[in-house]
Amino acid sequence: MxxxxxxxxxxxxxxxxxxxxxxxxxxxxxxxxxxxxxxxxxxxxxxxxxxxxxxxxxxxxxxxxxxxxxxxxxxxxxxxxxxxxxxxxxxxxxxxxxxxxxxxxxxxxxxxxxxxxxxxxxxxxxxxxxxxxxxxxxxxxxxxxxxxxxxxxxxxxxxxxxxxxxxxxxxxxxxxxxxxxxxxxxxxxxxxxxxxxxxxxxxxxxxxxxxxxxxxxxxxxxxxxxxxxxxxxxxxxxxxxxxxxxLNNWIAKRQELAAHYKAKLSSLIESKLITIPEVVSGHSVQTFMIVLASDFKRSDVIFELKNKGVEANLGAQSMSALGLFLHQKNITTSYPVGQELYQQGLALPLHEGMKVEDVNIVVNSLDSILKKL
CATH class of the missing domain: 3.40.640.10 (Type I PLP-dependent aspartate aminotransferase-like (Major domain))
Structure with missing residues (x-):
C-alpha cells in the first residue's frame, strides 16, 4: 500500500x-x-x-x-x-x-x-x-x-x-x-x-x-x-x-514530487477530469489535493484506489457545510468554492519517503479508475 x-x-x-x-x-x-x-x-x-x-x-x-x-x-x-x-x-x-x-x-x-x-x-x-x-x-x-x-x-x-x-x-x-x-x-x-x-x-x-x-x-x-x-x-x-x-530538504523533496504529479496528471487535467492546486514558490506541500470533476463520486474513487494499493482521502472540511456555525451571516452567504473542495477534493499520497516511481503508480491507477468510472 x-x-x-x-x-x-x-x-x-x-x-x-x-x-x-x-x-x-x-x-x-x-x-x-x-x-x-x-x-x-x-x-x-x-x-x-x-x-x-x-x-x-x-x-x-x-x-x-x-x-x-x-x-x-x-x-x-x-x-x-x-x-x-x-x-x-x-x-x-x-x-x-x-x-x-x-x-x-x-x-x-x-x-x-x-x-x-x-x-x-x-x-x-x-x-x-x-x-x-x-x-x-x-x-x-x-x-x-x-x-x-x-x-x-x-x-x-x-x-x-x-x-x-x-x-x-x-x-x-x-x-x-x-x-x-x-x-x-x-x-x-x-x-x-x-x-x-x-x-x-x-x-x-x-x-x-x-x-x-x-x-x-x-x-x-x-x-x-x-x-x-x-x-x-x-x-x-x-x-x-x-x-x-x-525539514528544508524534506520540503524540497515534496516539491519535486508535486512537480512530478503535475506533469504526470496533465492528460487528466486536459480532459477536465480533475484540477490540481497551484504549487507556488515557498509552498511546503504538506498535502497534494486534486479536485475531481463533479461527475465523480469521491468515495468510489477512494475505494477503487485502495483496491489498487493506493491510500487516498478527503482533504479538509467546509465549515459552512458542517451545520455547526449557524450564525446569520454564515447561513445567508454562499460558499461555492469551499463546498466543492470539501465534496470533490481528493488527497493523494505525498511524503518525503516516496519515490518518483510511487507517484507513477498512483497516477496510473487514478487514470485507469477515472476513465473506467
Missing part, C-alpha cells in the same frame, strides 16, 4: 527519546526549551512556545489577544474544523469566508468584503487565515488587510511549517503563528504544536496561560492568572529537534 502520509522519525530521535524516558524528566524541560529556541531561530521569530497540539496553540493565541464573548473572528470555509471550533469555544463567533480555487486559501477580495460589510452586534477582532496544505499564497496580503482594518491576525499555519511568502516565513506575519506537529505534518512529534510571535508581551501572556498561570521564582511558584495545561513533553520535543534540521 502506498500510504497517504508516512511519518519520518530519524533514528537519533528514537535513541534520544529512550534516554529521556530512562532519565525520568518527562514533562516540559531542557529539550522543550532548546526546541523553542531552535524553532524561533529557524523561523526568524523572537519567540516560540511549544504546546500539546495545534488546537492548543490557536486557543492560547485567542486567549492572549483577549478574544471571547462579544467578539467575532474571520475564518476560511475550507479548513479542518479545529479552526472554527476553537473560536467558538472561546465564546466568540466564527465568521466564514470562502476560499480561492487556485490556492485553497481565504479569498482576499471576499475577506475585505466581509470586513467592510460586517454589521453584526459582535466586535470584529481578528482574522485567522489558514495556509492550507502549506500554501503561503496571500500571507503578506492578509497582513496588510489586518493592518488596514486594525484587526489582529492569527495564522493557522498547522500544515505550513517551513513555507514562506516572498521572504516572509509563515508564522511570523501576524500577531501569532500556530503550528501543528500531528503525524500528518512534515515535522511531527506524535501530537504537539507551537505558538510563534514577535510580540514579547503576548508571548509572556501565552506562556502563563500554557501552564496553569504559574510563574516560578526564588520564592516558589506564584499563580499569576487562571490558566490551562497545554505543555509539550520533553521526549516529544526531542523528536522535533531531531527532525528540524531535515
Amino acid at each position: 502506498i500510504k497517504l502520509s508516512q511519518p519520518q522519525i530519524p533514528e537519533v530521535a528514537i535513541e534520544r527519546v529512550g534516554e529521556i524516558l530512562r532519565s525520568g524528566q518527562l514533562v516540559h524541560g531542557d529539550e522543550c526549551n532548546a526546541f523553542e529556541n531552535e524553532l524561533a531561530a529557524y523561523l526568524g521569530a523572537k519567540h516560540a512556545l511549544v504546546v500539546s497540539n495545534g488546537t492548543a496553540a490557536l486557543h492560547l493565541a485567542l486567549l492572549a489577544l483577549d478574544i471571547g464573548p462579544g467578539d467575532a473572528v474571520i475564518v476560511p470555509d475550507f479548513t479542518f474544523t479545529a479552526t472554527a471550533n476553537i473560536v467558538e469555544i472561546t465564546g466568540a463567533k466564527a465568521l466564514i469566508v470562502d476560499v480561492e480555487r487556485s490556492s485553497y486559501n481565504i479569498d482576499p477580495i471576499k475577506l475585505i468584503d466581509c470586513i467592510e460589510n460586517w454589521t453584526g452586534p459582535e466586535k470584529l477582532k481578528a482574522i485567522m487565515p489558514v495556509l492550507e496544505f502549506g500554501n503561503p499564497s496571500n500571507l503578506n496580503t492578509y497582513r496588510e488587510i489586518a493592518k488596514k482594518y486594525n484587526l489582529s491576525m492569527i495564522e493557522d499555519a498547522a500544515c505550513a511549517l517551513g513555507a514562506s511568502d516572498e521572504g516572509t516565513m509563515v508564522g511570523t506575519a501576524g500577531d501569532f503563528g500556530c503550528f501543528s506537529f500531528h503525524p500528518r505534518k512534515t515535522l511531527t512529534t506524535g501530537e504537539g504544536g507551537a505558538l510563534v510571535t514577535n510580540n514579547t508581551e503576548l508571548f509572556q501572556k501565552a506562556t502563563l496561560l500554557r501552564s496553569h498561570g504559574m510563574e516560578r521564582s526564588s520564592e516558589g511558584v506564584v499563580f499569576k492568572c487562571i490558566g490551562l495545561n497545554y505543555r509539550l513533553t520533553n521526549f516529544q520535543a526531542a523528536i522535533g529537534r531531531a527532525i528540524l534540521p531535515h
